[in-house]
Amino acid sequence: MSARRGRKSRSSAVLNQFARDLDLWAHAVELRTEWLGHALCGVPADRAATEGAITDLYARVDHPPPAFVWVESPSAALRELPPSPHVLSSHGPWPLENRLASLVSALRHRLEGHRWTNRDSSFLSSQPPQDPVAALRSGDTLKSIVDHGVRGALRRTVRDSVAGVMRAALPDRLGMFWYGQQEADWVAYHDVRRRVAGARVNPADAAELELWATLARSCGWWWPRADVCVIAERPLAVRTEPVPDAVYGEARMHNATGPSVVFPDGWAVHSWHGTRVPSWVIDGPTVELIAAERNVEVRRCAIERIGWESYIELARLRLVGRSSDPGNPGCELHLYDLPYAQRGASVRLLLAVNGSVERDGxxxxxxxxxxxxxDDPIDxxxxxxxxxxxxxxxxxxxx
Amino acid sequence: MELAELLDRTGLDVLDHLERQVAVPVVDGVQAQGDLIVIPLAMLGTVTMWSPTPWRQVPPGGVELVRGIAGNNPHTLVADPHTCRWTTSLRDPIGLGIAVFENTEPAYLVHPEHGGSGVAPGCWLVRRQQERGTGLRARTVLIAD
Incomplete structure (x- = not known):
């Protein structure tokens, strides 16, 4: 074979590989969309499938099936939980939930360890490629794109935004629990690896993974305990918006007209462009409530909900002074009189523009x-x- | 140094949309990063250090000076080994000072939303931002973004 023909066949092999990877990536995106659908699903739980999978998980740590207690929201679950032991003892058996945690941790370790080694997880901390197709063309491996574009994207949407906002609305100590449908990030990742990237998984691990996949398709958060397993229903609705400029379909919690997530018992959480806010910010932001709010982020969201221009008008703010902001070129500081603070010490409002740019520019x-x-904004x-x-x-x- | 290199060297991260190929300017003077401000210590006569001052070297992973209210937006001070020492043992009459650091090479403040700020060699006071409370007992409160 001549050198020229050798180069040609090599380059056509590269092209073929690229075309194959493109097809596979398209398939991976379909599966990601499907799993995101499960993670945000708002229909009642599939109770039979859920109880079957959990019974199987209990059996894997040699434990008889628990009594199942279904509740209508994660908040309601907290009232049903038996008191948990305060400390882990190194003597005697571990509590059931800790054994389940070891079980799933070992499973995930084995699934990671087969072909995609730990080294690959470093992709998670690096910057995801801005254009997955261009990245594939320039030689990035499919697995690195899948890591960013399936697991990373679902983690940011499902775990960080949706579950994170719900978690933040609950008390600090919830005991050990799993997110059910919102475990979709890692379940989807292994599903894509097997079905798209051809990763080989031994049949026993595949069967165990399928239990978690079943839960991700079937139920809300669940708290396994020795004699009882408390399981929350899925929400009635989850409202999200696309994250601006996201290339992997990331979404964040947002609803400008009601709760961003609401459960059958009425427990709800409100969010403004990804930030959790009290319900008044969405349902009825007023000048008085904004004045009384101590958290500057919540205040910002509430004013954005009204709109800065309208807020300045509604609050009857009188401009006292304006000045360019030193160190923040092109931006001004505005100082306003606040008529609403007569009862307390009188205050003025300094309106400043952030020094750094948001994701949407x-x-x-x-x-x-x-x-x-x-009187002087600089002062x-x-x-x-x-x-x-x-x-x-x-x-x-x-x- | 570019932001990307700073992040690689520290293992820290910032939000995806911040431009990483942009140089982080090293500023020899007052600069603010969100709710923190870095001030030349010599500029303020009122802030004093404990004597003797229990200095600590800034470790390779950096020092979290303050965490945001959601817990995930820390301002982290990073520097090359043995070029920067820091302490929280200071007296600031208005109570906003949280740390003093002294560096012989540029040191950097990194924040997930605000990116990086370079600080020229010197001795610096880091202060938090306050605002006026609006209740009946109008105290000042600290800003946490």
Whole structure:
């Protein structure tokens, strides 16, 4: 074979590989969409399938089936949980839930360890390629794209945003539990590896993985305990919006007109563009409630819900002074009189623009309460950091 | 140094949309990163250090100076080994000071939403931001973004 023909056949082999990878990636995206559907699914739980899978998991740690208690929300589950032992003892048997945790941890370790070694998990911490097709063309492996584009994308949407927002609305200590439908990130990843990338998984592990897949398709959060397993229904609805500029279909919790997630018993959580907020921010943001809110992020969301322009009008804010923001080129500081704070010490509102750009290319505006004796926005901004206006004016950079 | 290199060297991360191929400027003066501000210690006569001062070297993984209210948005101070020492043993009459650091090479503050800020060699006070409370007992409160 001549050198030229050798190069040609090599390049056509590369092209064929690229075409194959493109097809496989398209298939992976279909499966990701399917699993995202399960993770956000709002129909009642498949109780028979759920109880079957959990019974099987109990059997794998040599435990008889528990009594199943179904509740209508994760919040309701907390009332049904038996008190848990305070400490893990190194003597005697571990509690059932800890043995289940070891079981799934070992399963995931074996599934990871087969062909896609631990080294591959470093992809999770690196930057996902902005264009998966271009990345494949330039020689990135399918597995790295799947890691970012299936597991990473689902983790960001399902675990970080949806489950994270719900988790944040509950008390700190929930005991050991699993997310049911919101375990979809890692379940989907292994599903894609097997069905798309041809990863070989031994039949026993495949059967065990299928139990978790069943739960991801069937139920909400669940709390396994020795004699009882408390299982929450799936929500009635989950409202999300696409994350701006996301290339892997990531979504975040958002509903401008009601709760972003609501359960059959009425337990609900509200979110504004991914940030969890009290219900009044969505249902009835008022100038008074905004004035009384201590959390600056919640205040920002509530004002954005009204709209800054309308808020300034509604709150009858009178502009006291404006000035360019040192260290933040092109941005201004505005100082407003606040008519709403007569009962407490009087305050003014310093409106500043964030130094760093948001994902959608905009900059957030922040309103900060400052003492009313300031007339100069620079003095007021300086005060917020314990500086004089002259010292704050030396600010060289704001991010 | 570019943000990407800074992240590689520290194992820290920032949100995906921040431009990583952009150089992180090293600033010799006052600069703010969200709700934190870095001030030359010499600029303020009122802040004093404990004597003797229990300095600590900034470890390779950096030091979390303050965590956001959601727990996942820390401001982390990072520096090359043996080029930066820090302490929280200070007296700031207005109570906003959280740390002082002294560096002989550029040190960096990294935050997931704000990216990176480079600080020129010097002795620096890090302060948090406050705002006025609006209740009947109007105290000042710290900002946590």
């Amino acid at each position: 905009t900059r957030r505006r922040y309103g900060l309460h400052v003492p009313s004796w300031f 007021a901004a300086g005060w917020s950091y314990g500086l004089t206006g002259a010292q704050y004016a030396l600010l060289q950079r704001r991010t």
